[in-house]
Structures are given as C-alpha cells and as structure tokens.
Amino acid sequence: MLEFVTFSLLNSLVYGMLLFLLSSGLTLIFSMMGVLNFAHASFYMIGAYVAYQVSTWVGFWPALLIAPGIVGIIGALVERYGLRKVHQYGQLAELLFTFGLAFIIEELVIMIWGRVGVDYKIPSSLEFTLFDLFDTSFPAYKAFMLVISVSIFLVLYYVLVRTRVGLIIQAALSHPEMVGALGHDVPKMFMLVFGGGSALAGVAGVIGGNALITEPAMAAQLGTIVFVVIVVGGMGSLTGALVASLLISFLQTFAIGFDYSLYDLVNAMDTWPFLSEAAGPWNDLLHVKVAQTGPVLPYLLLVLVLVVRPKGLMGVRET
Amino acid sequence: MSSSIQNPGPSKIPCYGIWCVFALTIMLLPFFFTSRFSISLFSQIGISCVFALSYNMLLGQGGMLSFGHAVFMGLGGFIAVHALNLISENTLPVPLELLPLIGGLGGAFFGSIFGYLCCRREGTPFALITLGIVELFASGALMFPSFFGGEEGVSGNRMIKNTLTGFDFGSEIEVYFLIGSWTFLCVLCMYLQTQTPLGRLANAVRDNPIRASFIGYNPSHVRFLQFVLSGFFAGTAGGLFIIRYEIIAYDALGLVPSGNVLFMTYIGGVGHFMGPILGAILISILQLVLIHYTEAWQLYFGLLFMAMVLWAPGGLSWLLIVHQPVWKAGLMSKLLPSYLQALATGLIFFLGLIIFIEINYHLSLSIEPGAPLELFGLVMDGHSVVPWSTAISCLILGLWLFRHSVKMVAAQWDAVMVIITKKTLER
Known part of the structure; x- marks a missing residue:
C-alpha cells in the first residue's frame, strides 16, 4: 500500500507538472486575449514531433532547445497572421479559427509523419534507474522531466512577478485597453505571450513526447484536459493552474489503482440486496470500476466547476 | 407582450413558392439521379440538413456555440434503435414511420437535462460546458454497454411489419422517401420556429441579453427553451440516422461529429436560414465523394473551413446574399x-x-x-x-x-x- 501511494504520488507529480507546462501558457493567453485556444495542445504535438525529427539529426539535447524555439516562432506567426486577422470578426471567429487550426495541424502531422506514432526515444544518457524503492524502480527520465518543469515554473513565476515585462503582462491580463493607453504595444505583447505560451507547450512536447507516446492523436487526448485545468484553476492564475494540474493528475493516477466498483461495496456491506438485482444501465453503473472512471473524472470536474463555481479555485473573475 | 412582436418578413406568396419548389425537388430528385449511390447520398444529405439546421437553432438563432451537439443526435439515435428493437419484438406499438419522433423526444429529454446545466451561462462558459458534456459521453459511453452497446454499438432491423404506409423499407428508394418527407417536415417546422415569439426572442438574447432581460424576458429561460427544441430536432436526425444505417455506436456521440456539424453550419453560413442547408449539402457531397479519391479529404475539408473563417465569415449564404x-x-x-x-x-x-x-x-x-x-x-x-x-x-x-x-x-x-x-x- 505504501509502495502504491509513494509511486502514485511521484507519477502524478511528474504528469501534473507536464500538464502545468501545457496549461500555464494557455491560461495566460486565455485571460489576456480572451481566446480559448483549441490549438494549444497541437503545439505540444508539434513540439514532440519536431523534437523527434531534430533528435534524429543532431541528438536529444540540441532538440530540447531547438524544438520549443521553432514551436514558439510558429505560435507567434499564427497570432500575427491568423488570429489578429480574425479578431475583427469577433470572439466566435477566433474560437473557430483555433478549432480549425487544431484540425489542420493534426492532418499536417499525419501528412508528414504518417498515421502511426513515431519512435521518439528517451536519450540513452538518461535511460537508467534513479532509485529502487520497495520493489519498484523510478526511472531517471521522470526525475529529469520533473526538474525541467519545476525550474520552468520558477523562472516563469519570477519573470511574471519580478520583471518589468511580467508586470506589464500582468496588467494586460485584466486591463489590456488601459495598458495600451499607457503607450505599450499591446498587439506585440499578445504575439509575445502567444509565442511564449506555445513554446512552453513545445517544451512539454519535447520532454513528454518520448515518455508518453508521439502519435497524431496525442493532441486530441490532452486538448480538453488542459481546458479543464485552466477552468478549474481559475483564469489567468498561474498558481491556480499549478494546483489544478496537480489535482487532476492525482485524481487520474490514483483512480487507476483502485479495482473496485459500487457492486463490491454493496456486497461488502451486505445491505440493500435489491441493488444487486438492478438491470440495464443501473447494473452497468454498479459494475463500473473506479479504475475505469479515470478518463471521465476531469470532465465531470469541468462541468461541476463551471456550474457551481465559475471563478475556479484561484481565479479572480468569472470564466 | 408577445403580440407586439410581429413578423416583418416578405409577403407570403413567394414563400409558398419556395416551399413548393423544395418539396418538388425532394420528390423528383431520385427520378433524375437513379443510381444507388446518389439516392443514398440524398438520404445522407437529408439527415445532415436536419442536424445542421437544429445546430443553427443554437449557433445562428441563439448565439450559443455548442461543441456537443452530436450528443443529442447520438442519444436520439440510441433511443430510436432501442425503440426499433422493442417494436420488432412487438412490445412497443409504434409504426416505423414515427421512429424519428421517438428519437426526437429522447433528444429533447436529454436536451432539457443538459440545457438546465448549460443555459444559465453564455458565450465561452457555455461552450466549455458543452465541451465537458461531449467529453463525458465520449469517455463514459463504454462504461454502459447495455445501453451504448460497447465498441460495436447497437444495431436494429428496419424491415418490420408495423408500418403506416405498407412499404417494407427494404429498398433504398423507400428509405429515401421516408427520410425526405421527414426532412421537409423538420425544415418547415424549424423555419416556422424562427417566426415565433420564441425564435425572435432567441435572436434578441443573442444580440443583447441585457436588453432582453430589461423588457421582461429571462435570457437563460429563452436559451433553455431554444436548447430543448434544438435537442428535439437533433434527436429526430438521430432517428433518421437509425432508419438509414440501422446501427449506431458510441463514436457518434464524440467531438468529431460535433465538430463536423459545426463545420457544416459555419461553412454554409449561420446568418441565414438557408445557410446550414447549403453547408450540409456541400459537406455531405464532399465527404462522400472525396473519400473515394483521396486519403487527404479531411485536410481539404479543414482548409476550406479555415478559408471561410478567414475570408468569408458569413459563409456561403452570405456570399450569395451580397x-x-x-x-x-x-x-x-x-x-x-x-x-x-x-x-x-x-x-x-x-x-x-x-x-x-x-x-x-x-x-x-x-x-x-x-x-x-x-x-x-x-x-x-x-x-x-x-x-x-x-x-x-x-x-x-x-x-x-x-x-x-x-x-x-x-x-x-x-x-x-x-x-x-x-x-x-x-x-
């Protein structure tokens, strides 16, 4: 049991920080520009694929730097030549633009790298066991992922809170018109934040693509989860995004470990014998194992938060 | 209050003309294009028209961007297929021709449940809640195999004895005429709905919810009613889907078909009643034809959508109207x-x-x-x-x-x- 708890904690910490890398950029973009960027997880996918391609040429370490740079440039271009153009048609058009973009990016990835996943490997220099605890081993690469994502969180926090650029970004989160009136180039800042956010998603792709899997469906798998994170955490709140990322990954990781269903509970308690005679969907509901609910829980949380507490955990204003 | 909302629309006579032409087109099409492929294509177009128009009741009329509309068509379809199986076991005395109505009632039922959750909010939160709902169904459907049939879905058989018209619906053309008449009926009802006080109020709530509430209408209530009606027609489309394909699986509830109907409606144009019909016709033809020629049809499809978003945000119907x-x-x-x-x-x-x-x-x-x-x-x-x-x-x-x-x-x-x-x- 202790083994299960320890490793579930460690794994969910790693996965949660990866989610945070993805959602931190998204939450800034969302609260600053009001754009629900459907293509954000697609930048994560581009990061993974570009890193795979670059690492076959020059190895993993240069790819760790090059791939996020490329993704960031793509993101900035998308903002400059796409989003800014549709901005005049209103919020709906912007949303649909990113929705279509996510669709096209997936197809382009299929076009270039094929429908099956690519063999993006963990670098051999990190392919060893960091430590053994009880009977399970903890791979060094997971620790590396954790180090990278935590240090990015610290740098990001420092930049946002302590530097002048961060100050202006924070101001533009809530009052973009006022910041513009004070003489700052708000469109350029939008481009910067969009590019920067995409680059962060790219980093997540580089370090997550080889640990998880690099395939065309990877963007769609995480696409909605990151929305859950920013809504649950609260718009524009970096700490909120951190807490929500960890919360969701804890939920998902721990759910997988429990192989029980309501039926087992009813049987164990030996009350309500009529329940075991339930038929149809009710019978299905009784037999759903906790482990199966992992994929459903985040969306349940999303709907609940939006209906009950639209501000999210740490947000200042409503979604 | 409702008497003050009057229809400033054009005179009635040309309107009747358009509906007659529409009915005649539906009736005569299979006599000009007799191949099996084109008749099944027409059936598909009819289903898509009803689905896209029901979607536009939300997006175009009510200003509600939903990412989960396929949930209602899918649930309507699942209810219809279970009803179909009950009919063929002789436990449910309903003729086959009325099966879409059962699907529609199912869609309206679920529309009222989820509409209650969504409709208090507007704009982005609304869109996010629908996104949550569609993902809930997409990931949760496999947990309920007795209703959603697991991976392989639920299938039925439309050739049952209990019919009103005496056809046995064994041939493609009989199915086409059934779907065609339902399409005509649904399109007409949805058009008339835009002329009702509720339809007008939905426009008012879309344009300015605060003003709508100032004149005494609760915007979330208007949105809710619109949502339920839209769920009804989406469920009807699901029932038609069952008559056409006789099988439905859990992937009919997902984000892909929901995005598909969004593409159709937007490419056709949300600003005009005709828009979604145009979009449904164009996209259905593109899908069924392109898929035979190229692996990349989804990419062309996406590029077309992006081109519309960037350069013709009003869609095809807007291009015609200007x-x-x-x-x-x-x-x-x-x-x-x-x-x-x-x-x-x-x-x-x-x-x-x-x-x-x-x-x-x-x-x-x-x-x-x-x-x-x-x-x-x-x-x-x-x-x-x-x-x-x-x-x-x-x-x-x-x-x-x-x-x-x-x-x-x-x-x-x-x-x-x-x-x-x-x-x-x-x-």
Missing part, C-alpha cells in the same frame, strides 16, 4: 470577368496545393511509397524533382496571380457598388 442587389440591378456581367480571372488563378494555386498534399500523403501513408502516384491521369514519381517543382511553382505563381486578381475583383466590386448607390439615390 450578390442579390447586384443581380437585381443587372450588373453581374460587370463582375463576372474579374471573377473568372480570380477563379482561373485560384485554380492554378489549388492545383499546386493538391499536387503537394497528394505527394506528401502518398509518401508517408501509402503501402508502396516508392510506386508512382497517379493524379488527374498523370503519373508522378514522389522521389523525383519534377512533381515537387511543379507543385511549388504552381503555388507561388498561383498565389501571386491570385492576389493580383483579388485586387481586380475588389476594384470592380467597388465600381458596381457606386453604380447601385447612385441608382437608389436617383429613385
């Missing part, structure tokens, strides 16, 4: 030459794009990437320079020429507009 005054003034002949030029140059660009995309798909997806690719009767070798250079030069040349001709179109358009304004001023 030409109405030009057509009436008899000035189309002034625009046509520049349009033809833009079309020709656009085709050069498009040709380059097609070659580029097809070669790439061929190299990364086909079983034999080394084998030459046949395109428009031409044979190309993906590893030689010729097709690549052709594609890239077509792309660059086409883009350059197209930008030039777009300027021409704009200049001509301005000139025509000046003439029309002068004419109206003279009157």
Whole structure:
C-alpha cells in the first residue's frame, strides 16, 4: 500500500507538472486575449514531433532547445497572421479559427509523419534507474522531466512577478485597453505571450513526447484536459493552474489503482440486496470500476466547476 | 407582450413558392439521379440538413456555440434503435414511420437535462460546458454497454411489419422517401420556429441579453427553451440516422461529429436560414465523394473551413446574399470577368496545393511509397524533382496571380457598388 501511494504520488507529480507546462501558457493567453485556444495542445504535438525529427539529426539535447524555439516562432506567426486577422470578426471567429487550426495541424502531422506514432526515444544518457524503492524502480527520465518543469515554473513565476515585462503582462491580463493607453504595444505583447505560451507547450512536447507516446492523436487526448485545468484553476492564475494540474493528475493516477466498483461495496456491506438485482444501465453503473472512471473524472470536474463555481479555485473573475 | 412582436418578413406568396419548389425537388430528385449511390447520398444529405439546421437553432438563432451537439443526435439515435428493437419484438406499438419522433423526444429529454446545466451561462462558459458534456459521453459511453452497446454499438432491423404506409423499407428508394418527407417536415417546422415569439426572442438574447432581460424576458429561460427544441430536432436526425444505417455506436456521440456539424453550419453560413442547408449539402457531397479519391479529404475539408473563417465569415449564404442587389440591378456581367480571372488563378494555386498534399500523403501513408502516384491521369514519381517543382511553382505563381486578381475583383466590386448607390439615390 505504501509502495502504491509513494509511486502514485511521484507519477502524478511528474504528469501534473507536464500538464502545468501545457496549461500555464494557455491560461495566460486565455485571460489576456480572451481566446480559448483549441490549438494549444497541437503545439505540444508539434513540439514532440519536431523534437523527434531534430533528435534524429543532431541528438536529444540540441532538440530540447531547438524544438520549443521553432514551436514558439510558429505560435507567434499564427497570432500575427491568423488570429489578429480574425479578431475583427469577433470572439466566435477566433474560437473557430483555433478549432480549425487544431484540425489542420493534426492532418499536417499525419501528412508528414504518417498515421502511426513515431519512435521518439528517451536519450540513452538518461535511460537508467534513479532509485529502487520497495520493489519498484523510478526511472531517471521522470526525475529529469520533473526538474525541467519545476525550474520552468520558477523562472516563469519570477519573470511574471519580478520583471518589468511580467508586470506589464500582468496588467494586460485584466486591463489590456488601459495598458495600451499607457503607450505599450499591446498587439506585440499578445504575439509575445502567444509565442511564449506555445513554446512552453513545445517544451512539454519535447520532454513528454518520448515518455508518453508521439502519435497524431496525442493532441486530441490532452486538448480538453488542459481546458479543464485552466477552468478549474481559475483564469489567468498561474498558481491556480499549478494546483489544478496537480489535482487532476492525482485524481487520474490514483483512480487507476483502485479495482473496485459500487457492486463490491454493496456486497461488502451486505445491505440493500435489491441493488444487486438492478438491470440495464443501473447494473452497468454498479459494475463500473473506479479504475475505469479515470478518463471521465476531469470532465465531470469541468462541468461541476463551471456550474457551481465559475471563478475556479484561484481565479479572480468569472470564466 | 408577445403580440407586439410581429413578423416583418416578405409577403407570403413567394414563400409558398419556395416551399413548393423544395418539396418538388425532394420528390423528383431520385427520378433524375437513379443510381444507388446518389439516392443514398440524398438520404445522407437529408439527415445532415436536419442536424445542421437544429445546430443553427443554437449557433445562428441563439448565439450559443455548442461543441456537443452530436450528443443529442447520438442519444436520439440510441433511443430510436432501442425503440426499433422493442417494436420488432412487438412490445412497443409504434409504426416505423414515427421512429424519428421517438428519437426526437429522447433528444429533447436529454436536451432539457443538459440545457438546465448549460443555459444559465453564455458565450465561452457555455461552450466549455458543452465541451465537458461531449467529453463525458465520449469517455463514459463504454462504461454502459447495455445501453451504448460497447465498441460495436447497437444495431436494429428496419424491415418490420408495423408500418403506416405498407412499404417494407427494404429498398433504398423507400428509405429515401421516408427520410425526405421527414426532412421537409423538420425544415418547415424549424423555419416556422424562427417566426415565433420564441425564435425572435432567441435572436434578441443573442444580440443583447441585457436588453432582453430589461423588457421582461429571462435570457437563460429563452436559451433553455431554444436548447430543448434544438435537442428535439437533433434527436429526430438521430432517428433518421437509425432508419438509414440501422446501427449506431458510441463514436457518434464524440467531438468529431460535433465538430463536423459545426463545420457544416459555419461553412454554409449561420446568418441565414438557408445557410446550414447549403453547408450540409456541400459537406455531405464532399465527404462522400472525396473519400473515394483521396486519403487527404479531411485536410481539404479543414482548409476550406479555415478559408471561410478567414475570408468569408458569413459563409456561403452570405456570399450569395451580397450578390442579390447586384443581380437585381443587372450588373453581374460587370463582375463576372474579374471573377473568372480570380477563379482561373485560384485554380492554378489549388492545383499546386493538391499536387503537394497528394505527394506528401502518398509518401508517408501509402503501402508502396516508392510506386508512382497517379493524379488527374498523370503519373508522378514522389522521389523525383519534377512533381515537387511543379507543385511549388504552381503555388507561388498561383498565389501571386491570385492576389493580383483579388485586387481586380475588389476594384470592380467597388465600381458596381457606386453604380447601385447612385441608382437608389436617383429613385
């Protein structure tokens, strides 16, 4: 049991920080520009694929730097030549633009790298066991992922809170018109934040693509989860995004470990014998194992938060 | 209050004309296009029309962007297929012709449950809640195999004895006429709904919810009613789907079909009642035809959608409507030459794009990437320079020429507009 708890904690910490890398950029973009960027997880996918391609040429370490740079440039271009153009048609058009973009990016990835996943490997220099605890081993690469994502969180926090650029970004989160009136180039800042956010998603792709899997469906798998994170955490709140990322990954990781269903509970308690005679969907509901609910829980949380507490955990204003 | 909302629409007689033409078209189509393929295509178009129009009740009429509309069509379909199985076991005395109605009631039932959750919010939160709901169903459907049938879905058999008309619906054409009549009925009802006080109020809530509540209507209540009705018609489309395909699986509830109906409606145009019909026709044809010719059909589909978002946000119906005054003034002949030029140059660009995309798909997806690719009767070798250079030069040349001709179109358009304004001023 202790083994299960320890490793579930460690794994969910790693996965949660990866989610945070993805959602931190998204939450800034969302609260600053009001754009629900459907293509954000697609930048994560581009990061993974570009890193795979670059690492076959020059190895993993240069790819760790090059791939996020490329993704960031793509993101900035998308903002400059796409989003800014549709901005005049209103919020709906912007949303649909990113929705279509996510669709096209997936197809382009299929076009270039094929429908099956690519063999993006963990670098051999990190392919060893960091430590053994009880009977399970903890791979060094997971620790590396954790180090990278935590240090990015610290740098990001420092930049946002302590530097002048961060100050202006924070101001533009809530009052973009006022910041513009004070003489700052708000469109350029939008481009910067969009590019920067995409680059962060790219980093997540580089370090997550080889640990998880690099395939065309990877963007769609995480696409909605990151929305859950920013809504649950609260718009524009970096700490909120951190807490929500960890919360969701804890939920998902721990759910997988429990192989029980309501039926087992009813049987164990030996009350309500009529329940075991339930038929149809009710019978299905009784037999759903906790482990199966992992994929459903985040969306349940999303709907609940939006209906009950639209501000999210740490947000200042409503979604 | 409701009596003060009056229909300022055009006189009734031409309206009747349009509906007669619509009914006649549905009736006569299978006699002109008799092949099995085209009749099944028409059935598919009918289902898509109902689905897209029901979606536009939310997006176009009510200003509610939903990412989960396929949930209602899917649930309607599942309820209809279970009903169909009950009918064939003789436990449910309903004729087959009324099966879509059962699907519709199912859609309305679930619409009222989820509408209760969604409709208190508008804009982005609304869209996010629908996104949450669709993902809930997509990931949760497999947990309930007795209703959703697991991976393989639930199937039924439409050839049952209990029918009103005496047809046994064994042939494609009988199914087409059943779907066609339901399509006509649903389209008519949805059009009439836009003329009702509720339909008008939905427009008011879309344009300015605060003002709507000032004159005494609760915006979330209006949105809720609109949502339930929209769920009803989506469920009806699900029932029609069951009659046509006799099987439905959990992937009918997912984000992909929900995005699909969004594409259809938006490409057709949300601002006009005809828009979603145009979109449904175009996209259904594209889907069924392109899928035979190219692996990349989804990419073309996405590119078309993006082009519409960037350059024609009003959709196809908007493109038609802005030409109405030009057509009436008899000035189309002034625009046509520049349009033809833009079309020709656009085709050069498009040709380059097609070659580029097809070669790439061929190299990364086909079983034999080394084998030459046949395109428009031409044979190309993906590893030689010729097709690549052709594609890239077509792309660059086409883009350059197209930008030039777009300027021409704009200049001509301005000139025509000046003439029309002068004419109206003279009157």
